[in-house]
Each structure stands twice: as structure tokens, then as C-alpha cells.
Amino acid sequence: MPSIACASGKGGTGKTTVATNLARIMAYERDTHLVDCDVEGPNAHHFFTLESTQRSPVHVPVPHIDLSHCDLCGVCSDACAFHAISVLADTALVFPELCHGCGVCAYICPRNAITERPRTIGSVLEATCDGMAFTGGSLNPGEPMPPPIIQAAKKTARGRDYIIIDASPGSTCATVEAVHGTNFCLLVTEPTPFGLSDLRMAVGMCRRLDVPYGVVINRSDLGDGRVEDYCKEEAIPVLGRFPSDRCIADVYARGALIVDHNSAWEDRFRGLLMALDRLLKREVNHG
Amino acid sequence: MVEELVILSGKGGTGKTSLAASFAVMGEREWILADCDVDAPNLQYLLEPTIEEQHPFSSSAIARIDKDRCDECGLCRTHCRFDSIDSTFEVDDVGCEGCGLCSYVCPRSAIAMQPRLSGYWFRSQTRGGIMLHAQLGFGEGNSGKLVARVKEEARQIAQASPLPRVLVDGPPGVGCPVIAALSGATAALLVAEPSISALGDLERIAEVCAHFQVPAGICINRFDAQPVYSDHIASLAKRLALPILGRIPYDEQFTWALLEGRTIVEGDTNRAGKAVRALWQETVTTLL
Ligand code: SF4
Ligand code: SF4
Numbered sequence: 001m002p003s004i005a006c007a008s009g010k011g012g013t014g015k016t017t018v019a020t021n022l023a024r025i026m027a028y029e030r031d032t033h034l035v036d037c038d039v040e041g042p043n044a045h046h047f048f049t050l051e052s053t054q055r056s057p058v059h060v061p062v063p064h065i066d067l068s069h070c071d072l073c074g075v076c077s078d079a080c081a082f083h084a085i086s087v088l089a090d091t092a093l094v095f096p097e098l099c100h101g102c103g104v105c106a107y108i109c110p111r112n113a114i115t116e117r118p119r120t121i122g123s124v125l126e127a128t129c130d131g132m133a134f135t136g137g138s139l140n141p142g143e144p145m146p147p148p149i150i151q152a153a154k155k156t157a158r159g160r161d162y163i164i165i166d167a168s169p170g171s172t173c174a175t176v177e178a179v180h181g182t183n184f185c186l187l188v189t190e191p192t193p194f195g196l197s198d199l200r201m202a203v204g205m206c207r208r209l210d211v212p213y214g215v216v217i218n219r220s221d222l223g224d225g226r227v228e229d230y231c232k233e234e235a236i237p238v239l240g241r242f243p244s245d246r247c248i249a250d251v252y253a254r255g256a257l258i259v260d261h262n263s264a265w266e267d268r269f270r271g272l273l274m275a276l277d278r279l280l281k282r283e284v285n286h287g
Numbered sequence: 288m289v290e291e292l293v294i295l296s297g298k299g300g301t302g303k304t305s306l307a308a309s310f311a312v313m314g315e316r317e318w319i320l321a322d323c324d325v326d327a328p329n330l331q332y333l334l335e336p337t338i339e340e341q342h343p344f345s346s347s348a349i350a351r352i353d354k355d356r357c358d359e360c361g362l363c364r365t366h367c368r369f370d371s372i373d374s375t376f377e378v379d380d381v382g383c384e385g386c387g388l389c390s391y392v393c394p395r396s397a398i399a400m401q402p403r404l405s406g407y408w409f410r411s412q413t414r415g416g417i418m419l420h421a422q423l424g425f426g427e428g429n430s431g432k433l434v435a436r437v438k439e440e441a442r443q444i445a446q447a448s449p450l451p452r453v454l455v456d457g458p459p460g461v462g463c464p465v466i467a468a469l470s471g472a473t474a475a476l477l478v479a480e481p482s483i484s485a486l487g488d489l490e491r492i493a494e495v496c497a498h499f500q501v502p503a504g505i506c507i508n509r510f511d512a513q514p515v516y517s518d519h520i521a522s523l524a525k526r527l528a529l530p531i532l533g534r535i536p537y538d539e540q541f542t543w544a545l546l547e548g549r550t551i552v553e554g555d556t557n558r559a560g561k562a563v564r565a566l567w568q569e570t571v572t573t574l575l
Contacts, residue, residue, distance in 0.1 A: 012300005040460035102386030144463035204425030
């Protein structure tokens with residue numbers, strides 16, 4: 001049951017294009033689940049016709065202070081590492097957006113004045129499309145913390161033969177949450193100074209998470225050789241080099257999949273899948 | 288009052304940093320620059336900063352278990368909500384949020400919370416003026432706090448100038464670093480690229496701006512690449528009652544300029560460069 005994350009150190013490199021088209025090719029022959037974990041900018045759903053959709057809310061626990069029990073001692077606010085509780089002269093306030101749901105305050109309150117209640121911060125959408133399973137997580141605007149949505153979205157895909165995860169761009173908490181525990185991470189980049197610098201960060205993240213990784217160079221003809229040189233030096237496998245193509249931008253803009261419309265691109269994605277299979281096999285043998 | 292303009296995009300890769308660097312150059316050193324994309328700080332590739340100060344940044348903690356005291360009772364493991372203590376009682380430093388619950392529940396006081404180094408922030412000189420920037424460690428959280436720190440330092444420097452202004456290159460997304468970048472801002476410029484995905488991204492980031500009561504305007508980048516979706520963005524802008532401050536044409540010059548480490552407004556004035564100049568004028572007059 002390999003799971004493959006598509007990530008990129010920066011946005012706009014074509015990560016979603018790679019994730020969605022790869023999922024389509026894969027779903028022709030295999031039991032595939034595409035999980036959109038880019039919950040701050042979920043876009044993968046635009047590229048499929050979703051059926052039997054079902055949306056469920058994602059909750060996190062937040063403390064509720066029962067002021068009839070609270071004696072305003074301030075122990076909870078001192079213990080909260082995230083400054084999510086403020087105890088004033090006559091009341092105690094919780095700032096739900098700052099709360100990480102860690103449970104320290106409820107544990108520590110000497111008067112048992114704190115209980116935890118669920119709070120909705122976003123949702124996951126489950127659906128099917130042409131035999132492929134799909135889950136998309138979405139964070140409500142104004143909410144700061146994507147990781148619980150990402151966890152909820154990933155959970156829905158357990159037990160599938162192949163799982164493809166569209167991770168959020170970057171290399172911090174949200175991306176880490178999406179890539180953590182996957183079997184392989186495809187890093188989509190472009191051959192520019194921005195692309196290279198962000199790729200370095202993404203590689204650093206994969207190494208830290210101990211997830212094997214490889215690179216897809218998008219718009220490989222529009223830039224210079226620094227990304228290639230870097231991959232060579234670091235012995236990072238390059239699984240695909242995709243040329244810049246007006247056609248892919250047009251198809252992307254209107255929410256369609258390039259592999260459905262263009263046989264040259266279908267071949268490129270089949271090539272990517274084969275390269276991926278080879279590396280996954282190697283990982284299985286070594287791991 | 289420090290005036291603060293934040294450039295955001297909802298998603299990355301819309302050309303936000305190229306625009307921010309161009310603005311910095313056109314700002315004629317009157318603006319303090321703050322690269323708040325601490326996850327992928329890229330202004331440096333266009334503005335070539337000379338670093339004057341470097342400061343470690345640590346805002347959270349990490350649990351450390353004293354193996355001599357620990358008798359492996361497992362209470363910490365059952366309590367930890369982030370699943371960050373494994374069966375050999377090693378702390379997963381990626382997962383640990385630093386809440387300290389384990390240190391409270393441990394009956395043998397074997398767990399101490401230690402500060403963790405999340406990254407660095409810098410003060411530099413560039414040809415666009417003073418720049419504050421930062422670098423978060425690989426896979427570190429807390430980007431929101433680092434953003435807040437970078438902004439705070441920028442504001443303090445700006446305060447000393449007769450025309451206190453801060454130009455912020457914001458992070459992608461809509462989560463904590465974006466909220467930190469928007470907090471206390473005077474205005475936001477939202478950069479969108481025309482596509483079906485961009486419509487949702489733009490609406491989300493506009494909603495976040497509205498939520499924090501920051502006035503916003505829109506720039507459509509590469510507008511001529513997908514005219515149909517540019518029109519959709521224009522109608523969305525109308526519905527959201529946000530002004531369109533500029534339309535930048537698609538131009539490979541952006542990439543070539545980037546490879547040479549310069550901005551589009553330096554060197555030969557081309558069509559895209561002119562559009563960026565006009566956008567800057569319009570942004571300053573309309574939003575500030
Ligand atoms: S620890 Fe309990 S009693 Fe003390 S201020 Fe907090 S809620 Fe109130
Ligand atoms: S649950 Fe944790 S983060 Fe939330 S208020 Fe309580 S101590 Fe603070």
C-alpha cells in the first residue's frame with residue numbers, strides 16, 4: 001500500500017498538475033486514492049468530476065472554562081505554552097485560534113473548571129470519480145492550523161493499494177504533516193534560483209522525516225542547469241523532466257487533466273509512473 | 288503609525304516575490320522590506336542582501352526525557368496528543384509541539400522542556416534598502432511566530448524614519464504565517480494568476496483579509512495567458528468589491544531577469560516592466 005506525496009518547496013511549480021495527472025494514470029489500472037492535503041489552497045477537486053460526495057466537519061478540542069468553578073488562580077494560563085488563555089481580574093478568556101488542543105490546561109486546573117469541547121476548523125470532502133477515490137481537506141478561512149485537517153484527510157485513505165497525496169507547498173508544519181509517514185515524496189521544482197533554493201529546503205525536510213524522495217523538474221527548458229547540477233551532486237534521482245508547454249497551462253487553467261487531452265503528456269506521465277515504480281520497488285527491497 | 292503593505296497570493300508561484308522585489312527597487316529605499324515567506328525566503332535572490340545581523344530564533348520548547356529517571360511507565364505516551372513519544376521513549380522532535388503535558392504527567396519528573404531552535408532572522412542591506420528576513424529550519428513549525436518577529440523588527444526600524452513604511456512579501460496559503468503577516472497591516476495586495484484554481488485561492492485570501500479588516504486590492508499576473516479566467520477574476524473582484532490595481536502581461540523576461548538576479552523594472556523597459564511600474568503607482572495611491 002504505497003503512499004506517494006507530491007510536494008514542492010514553493011508554490012506554482014506544477015505540484016497539483018503532477019499529483020492529479022499521476023493519479024489519473026494510476027487509477028486506470030490500480031486501486032487509487034487521491035488525497036488533497038493542500039488544505040489552505042485545495043484545488044485538486046477542480047480536475048475531476050466528483051460523484052457521491054460527502055462532506056464532514058473536522059473538529060479540534062478547545063477548553064471551556066466553567067466560571068462558576070474557576071477561582072481565577074491563573075495556573076492554566078501560566079501552563080499554556082501557546083498563550084491561548086488569559087486570566088483577568090474578573091474572568092478567564094480562551095482564544096480558540098491560538099489553542100493547539102494539547103490538553104494541558106484541563107489536566108492542570110486545580111479546580112477542575114476546564115472541560116474540552118469540539119470546535120470546527122474545516123472539513124474533509126470524500127468522493128469517487130471514475131473509479132478513483134478522492135478526499136479533499138479544507139481549512140476554514142481565518143483558521144491558522146492546518147495539521148488536524150491533514151490528519152483527518154489522510155485517515156480516510158487507509159487501506160487503498162495506492163495513495164497519492166497533494167501536499168501543501170513549503171517545508172513547514174503543514175507540509176511535514178502531509179509527507180510524514182509516506183513511502184515516497186515527489187518533489188516538483190523548476191530550474192530557477194527560487195526553485196533550487198526551495199528544493200533544498202524540501203530535500204532537508206524529507207531527510208529529516210526519513211522519507212525517500214525524487215525530483216520532477218517542471219518547465220525544464222525554461223531556466224538554467226543549477227537544479228540538475230544539485231541533483232547530480234546530491235545523487236537525487238530525477239524522475240521526470242517536463243517541458244514548458246502552453247497547452248498544459250491552458251488545460252490547467254480550465255480545470256482539466258492534460259493526460260486526458262494530449263498523448264505526448266500521457267506518455268510523459270506513464271514514464272513518470274514507471275520511474276516511480278522502479279524506485280518504490282527498490283525502497284521495498286532495501287527497507 | 289507605520290504604514291504596512293503586505294503582498295499575498297493565497298497560493299505560491301503567482302509571481303508575488305518578483306513583484307515585491309520590483310516594488311522594493313522602485314521604493315527608492317523609503318521602505319523597510321520584510322520577507323515574511325520564512326518557509327521559502329526568496330527575495331534574497333533578487334535583492335542580494337549583505338547580512339549585517341543574524342539572530343537565532345526559538346519560540347517553542349521540546350520535551351527531553353532523562354533516561355536515568357524514567358522508569359518507562361508510559362504515562363507520557365498515553366497523554367501525548369501529538370503521538371510524539373515512541374515505545375523506546377524517544378521524543379519525535381518533528382511531531383512534538385512543546386506543550387509540556389508530558390512533563391506535567393510524569394510521576395518521576397523525568398521530563399524537562401527545553402527551548403528549541405526554530406530558525407534565524409537577519410537584518411541586511413540591499414539595493415532596495417534595509418531588509419529583514421528569516422530562515423526557518425527544515426521541517427520546523429512556528430513560522431507564524433517567526434513572521435511576527437520579522438515584522439516587529441521591520442516596524443521598529445521603520446518607526447525611526449520620517450515616512451515609516453514597511454513592505455511585506457507574505458507567505459503562501461491562508462494559515463498561521465499569513466495571519467501573522469496580515470496582523471496590523473494597512474493594506475494587502477493580492478496577486479492572482481488566471482485559472483479556475485486561482486478563483487478559489489483568491490476568494491479565500493480575500494476572505495481572510497476581510498476577517499482581519501485589512502483593505503485589499505488585486506493584481507492579475509500573466510493576465511493575457513488565460514483571458515477568459517482573467518475576466519472571471521475581474522468579475523470576482525467586482526463581487527468582492529475589491530479594486531483591480533494592475534494587469535501584468537505574461538513575459539518570459541521575468542524568468543530571465545530572475546536568472547540574472549535582477550528585477551523586471553531594472554534594465555531595458557519592456558512591456559511587463561511598464562505594467563509593474565504602473566501597478567506600483569496605482570497600489571500606493573489607492574491602498575495607502
Ligand atoms: S487553572 Fe482552573 S481555576 Fe485556575 S484560572 Fe484556570 S480555569 Fe480558573
Ligand atoms: S488545550 Fe493546550 S493550547 Fe489549548 S488552551 Fe489548553 S493548554 Fe493552551
